[in-house]
Amino acid sequence: MISVTGISKSFGGKKVLDDISFSVEDGEIFGLLGPSGAGKTTLIRVLTGQLRFEEGEAMVMGKKVTQLTGSDKKQFGVMMDDFGLYERLSCYQNLRVFADIYGVSDAAIREVLSEVKLQDAEKKAVSKLSKGMKERLRLARALLSRPKVLFLDEPTSGLDPQTSSEIHEIIKKRKDAGTIIFLTTHNMTEAEKLCDHLVLLNEGHIVESGAPKELCLRYDHQKRIEVEKKDGEVISMEVDPKSVDTTAEKIADLLRSGHLETIHSKEPNLETVFMELTGRELEV
């Protein structure tokens, strides 16, 4: 379990994290959604003990992050953009270095390479891998020690949809195995698809939190549905207790006449929610 209470962190007098509080339950995928510069990576650094902070308290696996020992940290898997790979070494050799540190067997290396679908590239030098393959290798390294907590900083940033989808599947499998997943993203689709719980972060502040669907419903002020007729005409209807009979009658007419093509509820997506709360776009 992870619990954060009132964390604040400044760089050169500028607050990059301001009174951050949340908790993450075991076996949960927790997402930190926000644009670049929101403080997501800083928060991961704080939680993994890489960065000190001025105020508040952060606990991971029942221990204050300031008191984490080396063996505690071995239970973390961390995938960050600035955690490089040994470019001249092969995929296998890269993992071998960390397997030696963790005391992990050769079989575990093969297993994790197969999990990220790099078994055919195990002898290939990292410098010859594509960006997607490098990201999968970074993920493999984070998974190697079978960590209890997995910190993933923008794990699919800049990747093609196929590779992103493969990475999502791996993350879900690890969640099913009971691993706590803490991920940051600025991709709302990724957040919606993966996360059980989300925190929206903007300029170091938490602006909202909750399950992705719950968040979208909470900001569904207009409560409208959209009906598309077979001739292509789109009709927007209000879902309001006062006008429910009229709306239901209109839909019933369309159904009876066979003109109805599609019908959708029009609750906002995470992007719209974020925009409403901050006036900023997510993908910045």
Next chain:
Amino acid sequence: MKEATAIFRKQVLDTRKNKTVLIQFVLFPIMTIVMSHAVKVDDMPEFFYLKLFSIMYMAMAPITSMSAIISEEKEKGTLRALMMSNVRPLSYLLGVGVYDFLACFIGTTVMSNFCGLDGGPWYKYLLVISSGLVISIVLGAAIGVLAKDQMSATSLSVPVMCLFTFLPMMAQFNDTIASVAKFFYTQQLYLALEDINNVKIGTEGLIITLVNALVIIGFFVVAFRKEGLTKE
């Protein structure tokens, strides 16, 4: 210890594919062997090339390779990944340092043996060079710790390396340079090897070498305290 061994193994694998570092380990031994066997001039002192190139190798290879290895790991972010995996800075430096020492020691052993040095003088020669290698490794590590990336490591290591490497050579031809050079460990160790069959270091030489070692260790401690291996 497990971490230091892992770093050592990594370094062995990496250097095989890292021509920049590899060349620093093999260049001087090859040059010494070739020159010693191919260039013979009348009245040339015995083991002339071995003595000269050993000292250059002792200063150049560890300073440049240590600083290059550490600064590259800092620049590429592999050092951060290692630290996050609970590799302590001391384990890391021990792994790289021992590797660097052994690589240079093997080079020294091979070149001196190929030049015909053996028996008691050989062991004494190896002892003198080994002590110099350790000092140079600490100096290289300090530069690597201080440098933000490979480029700044090169700009720091080249002048330092030139100073320690070429002073003993220049001191042979210029008394003023010799009077300055005598305060450097490379010059004192070169003087210790002057009569390679009767290696000896005087009290003054020993004190100067020890003071050099202490100053360089101090420089390393300051660099490490200031920069650490991975800055926040």
